[in-house]
Amino acid sequence: MNRYPLWKYVTVALALLFGLIYTLPNFFGESPAVQVSSAKATLKIDEKARERVASTLQLAGIENTGIFLDSNGVKVRLRTPDSQLQAKDLLEKQFNPDPGDPQYVVALNLLSSSPQWLTNLHALPMYLGLDLRGGVHFLLQVDMKGALTKRLDAISGDLRSLLRDKTIRHAGITREGERLLIGFRDQETRRKARVVVEDNLSDLSLADQGEGEDLRLVATLRPEAIKRLQEFAIKQNMTTLHNRINELGVAEPVIAQQGADRIVVQLPGVQDTAKAKDILGRTATLEIRMVDETPGALELAQAGQVPFGSELYVERGGMALLVKKQVVLTGERLTDAQPGFDGQTQEPAVHLTLDSAGSRIFKDVTRDNVGKRMAIVLIEKGKGEVVTAPVIRAEIAGGRVQISGRMSTAEANDTALLLRAGSLAAPMEIIEERTIGPSLGAENINKGFHSTMWGFAAIAAFMIAYYLLFGLVSVIALAANLLFLVALLSLLQATLTLPGIAAIALTLGMAIDANVLINERIREELRNGSSPQAAIHTGYERAFGTILDSNITTLIAGVALLIFGSGPVRGFAVVHCLGILTSLFSAVVVSRAMINLIYGRRRKVGSLAIGQVWKPAGSSVTAVK
Amino acid sequence: MEFFRIRKDIPFMRHALVFNVISLLTFLLAVFFLFSRGLHLSVEFTGGTLIELNYAQAANLEKVRESLGKAGYSDFSVQNFGSSQDVLIRLPLRAEQNTARIGESVMQALAAEAPGATLRRVEFVGPQVGKELAENGALALLLVIVGIVIYLAFRFEWRFSVSAIIANLHDVVIILGFFAFFQWEFSLSVLAAVLAVLGYSVNESVVVFDRVRETFRKTRGLTTSQVLDHAITSTISRTIITHGSTQMMVLSMLVFGGETLYYFSLALTIGICFGIYSSVLVASPLVMWLGVSREQFVRPKKQIEGADKDGAVV
Numbered sequence: 001m002n003r004y005p006l007w008k009y010v011t012v013a014l015a016l017l018f019g020l021i022y023t024l025p026n027f028f029g030e031s032p033a034v035q036v037s038s039a040k041a042t043l044k045i046d047e048k049a050r051e052r053v054a055s056t057l058q059l060a061g062i063e064n065t066g067i068f069l070d071s072n073g074v075k076v077r078l079r080t081p082d083s084q085l086q087a088k089d090l091l092e093k094q095f096n097p098d099p100g101d102p103q104y105v106v107a108l109n110l111l112s113s114s115p116q117w118l119t120n121l122h123a124l125p126m127y128l129g130l131d132l133r134g135g136v137h138f139l140l141q142v143d144m145k146g147a148l149t150k151r152l153d154a155i156s157g158d159l160r161s162l163l164r165d166k167t168i169r170h171a172g173i174t175r176e177g178e179r180l181l182i183g184f185r186d187q188e189t190r191r192k193a194r195v196v197v198e199d200n201l202s203d204l205s206l207a208d209q210g211e212g213e214d215l216r217l218v219a220t221l222r223p224e225a226i227k228r229l230q231e232f233a234i235k236q237n238m239t240t241l242h243n244r245i246n247e248l249g250v251a252e253p254v255i256a257q258q259g260a261d262r263i264v265v266q267l268p269g270v271q272d273t274a275k276a277k278d279i280l281g282r283t284a285t286l287e288i289r290m291v292d293e294t295p296g297a298l299e300l301a302q303a304g305q306v307p308f309g310s311e312l313y314v315e316r317g318g319m320a321l322l323v324k325k326q327v328v329l330t331g332e333r334l335t336d337a338q339p340g341f342d343g344q345t346q347e348p349a350v351h352l353t354l355d356s357a358g359s360r361i362f363k364d365v366t367r368d369n370v371g372k373r374m375a376i377v378l379i380e381k382g383k384g385e386v387v388t389a390p391v392i393r394a395e396i397a398g399g400r401v402q403i404s405g406r407m408s409t410a411e412a413n414d415t416a417l418l419l420r421a422g423s424l425a426a427p428m429e430i431i432e433e434r435t436i437g438p439s440l441g442a443e444n445i446n447k448g449f450h451s452t453m454w455g456f457a458a459i460a461a462f463m464i465a466y467y468l469l470f471g472l473v474s475v476i477a478l479a480a481n482l483l484f485l486v487a488l489l490s491l492l493q494a495t496l497t498l499p500g501i502a503a504i505a506l507t508l509g510m511a512i513d514a515n516v517l518i519n520e521r522i523r524e525e526l527r528n529g530s531s532p533q534a535a536i537h538t539g540y541e542r543a544f545g546t547i548l549d550s551n552i553t554t555l556i557a558g559v560a561l562l563i564f565g566s567g568p569v570r571g572f573a574v575v576h577c578l579g580i581l582t583s584l585f586s587a588v589v590v591s592r593a594m595i596n597l598i599y600g601r602r603r604k605v606g607s608l609a610i611g612q613v614w615k616p617a618g619s620s621v622t623a624v625k
Numbered sequence: 626m627e628f629f630r631i632r633k634d635i636p637f638m639r640h641a642l643v644f645n646v647i648s649l650l651t652f653l654l655a656v657f658f659l660f661s662r663g664l665h666l667s668v669e670f671t672g673g674t675l676i677e678l679n680y681a682q683a684a685n686l687e688k689v690r691e692s693l694g695k696a697g698y699s700d701f702s703v704q705n706f707g708s709s710q711d712v713l714i715r716l717p718l719r720a721e722q723n724t725a726r727i728g729e730s731v732m733q734a735l736a737a738e739a740p741g742a743t744l745r746r747v748e749f750v751g752p753q754v755g756k757e758l759a760e761n762g763a764l765a766l767l768l769v770i771v772g773i774v775i776y777l778a779f780r781f782e783w784r785f786s787v788s789a790i791i792a793n794l795h796d797v798v799i800i801l802g803f804f805a806f807f808q809w810e811f812s813l814s815v816l817a818a819v820l821a822v823l824g825y826s827v828n829e830s831v832v833v834f835d836r837v838r839e840t841f842r843k844t845r846g847l848t849t850s851q852v853l854d855h856a857i858t859s860t861i862s863r864t865i866i867t868h869g870s871t872q873m874m875v876l877s878m879l880v881f882g883g884e885t886l887y888y889f890s891l892a893l894t895i896g897i898c899f900g901i902y903s904s905v906l907v908a909s910p911l912v913m914w915l916g917v918s919r920e921q922f923v924r925p926k927k928q929i930e931g932a933d934k935d936g937a938v939v
Binding site: 131139141274429430433434435436440443447448450452454455456462463466498499502505506508512513516517524545546549550551553554555557558559560565566568569572573 | 745780893
């Protein structure tokens with residue numbers, strides 16, 4: 001009765017093998033590496049960049065143990081930290097010949113040194129949290145209210161020009177909180193205005209208010225429009241953050257949305273919080289200016305004589321361009337920039353939307369400058385870059401601008417991104433910050449590791465002393481539990497933090513409960529006079545119900561933590577919940593398989609090595625091996 | 626080896642009243658301290674800034690305080706953290722201050738009077754985060770309680786689920802009482818420990834209840850208190866061994882885990898000790914007084930109508 005069918009043994013063996021393979025990468029540690037990634041949205045890292053890295057290193061005679069290309073960029077694994085620094089300097093020089101205008105991010109990184117065949121199986125080591133590797137963590141709150149008022153202000157401008165265009169007289173437009181109030185003198189005008197607004201601004205929901213001479217139309221943004229606005233704001237802020245963080249040269253920054261209006265930024269390895277904050281909080285500005293097309297001026301400027309009132313810029317793509325200093329429009333007037341296609345030619349294009357004041361200025365400027373070029377300049381850190389410099393073909397009214405011609409779809413995408421990245425959609429505020437020094441990280445790993453190890457050793461020693469062979473089996477099952485847990489966490493690519501390690505330790509401490517229950521039950525059966533085989537059988541059988549019940553209550557607590565916990569608590573909860581599930585398998589199935597292998601095949605079992613079973617019946621204590 | 630050589634069932638239930646009075650007193654004491662002293666909440670809950678510094682030699686805390694005072698900070702606390710070289714500075718939230726620069730400005734202030742410090746860790750938490758954490762913590766606690774009550778009512782009987790949850794909430798309140806009395810820092814990880822303990826000690830009660838149900842079904846002619854005595858006695862060895870093992874792990878964290886895991890493991894230690902006590906000596910008497918009896922578990926097939934007298938039958 002204590003025999004498992006072959007498939008059960010095979011399952012256990014496979015599970016152990018799986019656990020071993022996916023746990024393995026965590027033991028190889030990390031080796032120094034250098035990572036080259038793109039600093040600009042327009043620059044893609046491809047096979048060519050990989051070859052360039054390889055040839056650069058080869059020329060300098062720096063040995064490497066592998067060059068990989070992935071979505072983040074090119075990574076080179078090196079043998080020593082010395083050659084890592086050497087390689088970084090070399091690549092920095094090669095990829096960014098002009099340090100003032102870096103095209104690529106060359107950063108120090110760590111790569112897992114696990115062999116290639118493991119990586120091919122997607123067996124990767126766990127990612128270490130900031131508290132274990134050091135770095136900076138920010139939680140940013142996006143001010144959605146600010147985004148909303150900004151949008152409403154833009155809309156009120158649109159309303160004004162819309163009503164003017166249709167020659168509808170209104171008695172003023174004001175914003176009151178999150179509503180826009182449009183005043184009217186008589187019913188008829190209000191009715192007309194309502195029709196016009198409904199036709200043109202579908203984002204607004206309208207309501208009538210007031211009576212007599214004092215009539216009003218109350219406009220509010222529709223809930224779906226607000227939702228869209230918020231999604232757009234957070235997305236754009238993340239894009240902008242991404243661009244800025246690239247400059248810090250962080251190998252693996254984490255920029256993720258948390259909840260509806262928060263962004264988490266984690267910069268592993270960064271210690272200089274001040275610089276990080278400067279860069280995160282910086283605002284870039286976008287300016288539209290006219291190109292100085294005076295004949296001969298460009299040549300003169302390139303020779304060093306820049307005409308008064310103009311500036312020399314380099315267009316993306318390397319062409320020199322002389323741009324007037326006078327600003328036609330700033331990025332604040334730009335409400336949106338989206339990639340798309342030209343309505344007639346089907347060429348890729350970028351569609352810009354300007355607010356009403358912007359549209360008016362733009363209309364005047366384009367009317368006076370048909371045939372000339374204008375430049376859109378992105379100014380960041382006081383340094384400008386011409387994003388694009390299109391030719392004005394006709395007067396543009398209505399605030400909808402299209403830039404097209406000689407553009408690929410990818411270029412249109414990138415240009416739109418750059419235009420949008422000009423400013424943050426909504427203001428942001430740092431509401432949580434954590435900086436962890438690298439030495440503290442290393443110490444935390446050590447502490448976590450030691451507490452788990454000594455705790456495990458103490459439990460193992462006790463279990464073996466108290467339950468002998470059954471104790472040994474329990475300890476092996478507990479070790480298997482640890483193996484499964486680490487394997488699962490690695491497979492899920494979970495981030496390991498100190499609370500996570502604490503959860504592993506605690507889970508192991510609690511998981512032994514199942515084996516204690518089983519062993520005690522078997523002893524009890526023996527005490528009641530069952531044969532060894534029957535005792536094993538009923539012991540496992542009876543204990544299982546109890547184990548299940550008690551684990552489920554623990555799981556309920558874990559799930560609650562998972563739902564409501566944030567940050568470190570969530571890490572704790574993930575490990576705790578997974579640990580409970582793995583312990584069910586290891587404590588019941590794995591340990592039973594071992595016991596079955598040991599005792600199940602024997603026809604006659606004289607005694608079980610489960611330690612002393614004391615029987616109250618007589619004074620003669622039946623000592624069992 | 627066999628630690629527990631028990632010839633007869635131990636008459637736990639005979640002293641049930643005594644145990645419950647002791648529990649009630651501890652509980653009331655804990656509540657009293659919770660209200661009179663309050664919890665010493667960490668920066669994560671209150672908002673504020675936490676700065677950990679490390680000096681090459683033993684730090685001069687007086688100097689650190691002096692220079693912070695000179696730099697215009699108030700209401701700060703400076704203390705050693707783990708060793709005499711490590712210093713922990715806590716600064717309250719202040720509206721007018723540029724929180725983004727607080728780490729640097731503290732370092733600058735210290736550079737004059739107490740130089741040689743390296744910045745180990747800065748933690749800044751804004752006011753809105755703290756409030757949310759407290760709310761989420763309370764919600765998590767509520768979810769655990771409701772979840773466990775429903776599960777136990779479904780698996781056993783409402784009497785069991787009510788006594789289990791009362792017994793274990795009593796543990797939670799006592800842990801909080803300890804933290805309030807000693808003014809230990811109550812941080813997020815302590816909250817996690819408290820919730821983990823709640824799940825863990827309910828699991829303890831479940832093991833005992835499981836035995837109670839089994840004993841009711843198997844034997845006849847025993848009074849309820851005898852059944853409870855028998856269930857507790859036959860699981861006591863497992864209870865002590867399991868808790869001992871878990872405690873070994875927690876002890877190891879307490880010793881080797883450093884300052885960060887210290888209060889976490891302390892909360893677990895208190896939880897484990899009181900968990901044994903409460904599930905054995907609080908939950909069981911409660912079950913008895915709520916009127917558990919054999920009929921609730923044994924339902925002879927012939928008298929289905931009659932069995933339903935007491936409400937829920939599992």
